[in-house]
Amino acid sequence: xxxxxxxxxxxxxxxxxxxxxxxxxxxxxxxxxxxxxxxxxxxxxxxxxxxxxxxxxxxxxxxxxxxxxxxxxxxxxxxxxxxxxxxxxxxxxxxxxxxxxxxxxxxxxxxxxxxxxxxxxxxxxxxxxxxxxxxxxxxxxxxxxxxxxxxxxxxxxxx
Numbered sequence: 491x492x493x494x495x496x497x498x499x500x501x502x503x504x505x506x507x508x509x510x511x512x513x514x515x516x517x518x519x520x521x522x523x524x525x526x527x528x529x530x531x532x533x534x535x536x537x538x539x540x541x542x543x544x545x546x547x548x549x550x551x552x553x554x555x556x557x558x559x560x561x562x563x564x565x566x567x568x569x570x571x572x573x574x575x576x577x578x579x580x581x582x583x584x585x586x587x588x589x590x591x592x593x594x595x596x597x598x599x600x601x602x603x604x605x606x607x608x609x610x611x612x613x614x615x616x617x618x619x620x621x622x623x624x625x626x627x628x629x630x631x632x633x634x635x636x637x638x639x640x641x642x643x644x645x646x647x648x649x
Contacts, residue, residue, distance in 0.1 A: 529568055542589045543567065543608035545634075546580040548641055550600035556580070562588065567608060574618040579641045581611060610634035614642065 520527045544559060546552075564582040568575055584590075593601045614635055619625065619642045627636045 526568060541607055542584070542605050543611070544582045544590050545604045545606055545611075545638060545641065546582070547600055547602055547604065548578055548580070550602050552602045555602050556582075559590075567611065574615060576619075576642045578643075579611075579638065581608065581638075583608060604634070604637055606634035606637070611638050614638040619643075 516527075516531070519530065523530060544564065546556065559582045562584070563586065564584050567581040567583055590603070590605060592605055593603060595601070611634075617625070617639075619639065625639055627639065630636045
């Protein structure tokens with residue numbers, strides 16, 4: 491009985507701490523991101539939606555794949571605009587917990603898309619990569635950020 495009461499009070503404390511943290515995030519990031527904060531908040535509070543983002547490979551682009559994702563209810567990572575979001579990067583999320591199957595590696599063929607955690611894109615976007623800059627990704631396993639950086643390698647080029 492005592493253990494159950496202790497667990498219940500710890501749960502309440504955790505919820506209170508989370509509310510304080512979320513309130514701080516709301517205040518801080520609504521100032522920094524403006525209207526885009528609503529989309530970011532929705533994504534962050536829906537883990538099944540951001541854990542399996544689909545990053546299209548701009549070096550093996552498939553218009554059919556992009557159409558198929560939209561038909562399945564996927565939407566682009568950021569619906570609004572951010573100060574820096576390269577047109578060369580196309581990333582889709584599902585509004586449901588549906589997950590795209592991982593594309594198998596085939597010798598001599600580039601994958602059309604990669605599954606990754608959408609949070610991997612946030613540091614990439616924060617860098618605001620410009621032509622001619624060099625990047626060293628020292629946390630490159632399994633490679634989501636490195637892959638996203640490659641998608642930004644020529645920001646002026648689009649699909």
